[in-house]
Amino acid sequence: MSSNLAYMQGVKSLKDIDVSGKRVLIRVDFNVPVDSHANITDDRRIRAALATINYCIDHNACSITLVSHFGSPKGAFDEKYSLKSISKRVERLLQKKVEFISDFENSKNEIAQCSLERVFLLENIRFHEGEKQNDAELSKKLASICDIYVNDAFGTAHRKHASTYGITEFVQTKVAGFLMMKEIEAFSKALLTPTRPIALVVGGSKISSKITLLKEVLQKVDKLIIGGAMSNTFLKALGYDMQDSLYEEDYVHTALDVLNASREYGVKIYLPVDLVITDSVENPVDVRVVPAQDVLEGFKAVDIGPATVKLFSEAIGMSNTIIWNGPMGIYEIDKFSKGTFKIANAIADCYAYTIVGGGDTADAVDRASEAENFSFISTGGGASLELLEGKILPGFSNLDRIKE
Ligand code: ADP
Ligand code: 3PG
Numbered sequence: 512m513s514s515n516l517a518y519m520q521g522v523k524s525l526k527d528i529d530v531s532g533k534r535v536l537i538r539v540d541f542n543v544p545v546d547s548h549a550n551i552t553d554d555r556r557i558r559a560a561l562a563t564i565n566y567c568i569d570h571n572a573c574s575i576t577l578v579s580h581f582g583s584p585k586g587a588f589d590e591k592y593s594l595k596s597i598s599k600r601v602e603r604l605l606q607k608k609v610e611f612i613s614d615f616e617n618s619k620n621e622i623a624q625c626s627l628e629r630v631f632l633l634e635n636i637r638f639h640e641g642e643k644q645n646d647a648e649l650s651k652k653l654a655s656i657c658d659i660y661v662n663d664a665f666g667t668a669h670r671k672h673a674s675t676y677g678i679t680e681f682v683q684t685k686v687a688g689f690l691m692m693k694e695i696e697a698f699s700k701a702l703l704t705p706t707r708p709i710a711l712v713v714g715g716s717k718i719s720s721k722i723t724l725l726k727e728v729l730q731k732v733d734k735l736i737i738g739g740a741m742s743n744t745f746l747k748a749l750g751y752d753m754q755d756s757l758y759e760e761d762y763v764h765t766a767l768d769v770l771n772a773s774r775e776y777g778v779k780i781y782l783p784v785d786l787v788i789t790d791s792v793e794n795p796v797d798v799r800v801v802p803a804q805d806v807l808e809g810f811k812a813v814d815i816g817p818a819t820v821k822l823f824s825e826a827i828g829m830s831n832t833i834i835w836n837g838p839m840g841i842y843e844i845d846k847f848s849k850g851t852f853k854i855a856n857a858i859a860d861c862y863a864y865t866i867v868g869g870g871d872t873a874d875a876v877d878r879a880s881e882a883e884n885f886s887f888i889s890t891g892g893g894a895s896l897e898l899l900e901g902k903i904l905p906g907f908s909n910l911d912r913i914k915e
């Protein structure tokens with residue numbers, strides 16, 4: 512199982528090269544969760560990159576350029592998705608001046624100069640249309656401001672974008688950062704010689720990008736437990752009227768495919784039997800628990816109900832390896848957080864190898880005060896699902912290798 516992991520373990524990391532006197536570009540994933548006032552609710556992804564950044568500083572890299580995306584802007588500047596506010600937090604955590612570069616093409620000469628110990632953070636790379644298109648011109652421009660490329664953006668390692676993949680065509684030395692290696696090590700521990708049964712718990716709202724992976728993932732797990740907005744799409748596929756709940760009409764067929772495939776592979780699927788529904792997310796007046804078949808007209812399902820918590824917890828308790836990505840409801844709002852927190856408690860209480868992944872899910876586990884009780888907290892959501900699926904992630908596939 513999982514020869515993709517063995518392949519990824521074989522890439523060169525920062526410790527295999529000399530960064531002294533070199534300009535290093537580090538692709539990080541600073542796509543942190545924020546609240547409605549743009550406050551960072553969990554800076555784990557920034558903290559997770561510090562080891563790599565500090566290593567470069569300590570080993571006399573002459574300049575360090577940090578590149579990240581933040582949210583999903585449409586290829587043009589959008590204040591809401593600016594990394595400027597994040598820059599302050601990076602500076603605070605790094606305890607070092609971080610120079611924010613709003614337009615790297617205009618500042619190329621300054622960045623390209625070798626001036627010892629300068630740390631730059633580029634504006635959201637997804638403001639460039641070419642980023643998501645893996646555009647060669649953008650890749651080349653990024654490559655031109657560094658001697659060494661370090662990919663430490665595990666959370667984005669499943670994306671084949673200019674800053675995560677394309678750039679590697681144009682840089683001589685390209686290696687993985689410490690976070691990337693740590694993540695692969697933790698997943699290898701869980702998946703190379705897994706202790707069965709393996710349960711995958713999925714939820715959250717990134718339905719379209721994750722539901723398509725589930726069919727493949729079914730071949731790797733024994734149980735699939737589905738909650739959050741993801742399960743709304745499955746319940747719709749069963750013919751339930753989900754009313755105003757968040758679900759993806761275009762993926763109802765994919766949900767049916769997953770359900771059919773689960774029978775073929777002998778995988779047990781667990782779906783909510785009851786739901787917390789509300790008349791409004793922002794101003795909830797009427798909040799009720801109803802059977803999954805009975806979402807009321809004009810209501811939205813925003814959390815799993817207590818019977819579902821019991822069902823899921825029992826299935827979780829009978830597993831020896833548990834991987835979790837995606838909250839069970841709108842956990843950011845107290846009233847709708849119970850299901851997610853109780854599932855966090857249930858997984859944390861297991862005598863199993865437990866991995867939780869994803870920006871929001873890791874935040875939820877922190878809020879449930881269970882962070883210490885998981886075997887590993889991954890910074891990757893979609894990335895960890897693609898690992899599980901058996902893929903070599905694009906963020907690793909073109910890096911230098913220890914043995915050719
Ligand atoms: P992660 O960041 O852990 O990979 P996602 O980004 O896929 O997870 O999903 C997290 C988001 O899903 C949260 O903002 C949460 O509010 C939302 N969510 C979960 N369940 C529901 C639901 N039933 N309706 C609407 N949003 C939901
Ligand atoms: C994430 O939050 O899952 C990563 O930062 C990747 O973001 P994306 O799904 O917008 O590519």
Ligand code: MG
Pocket residue numbers: 869870871892
């Ligand atoms: Mg998220």
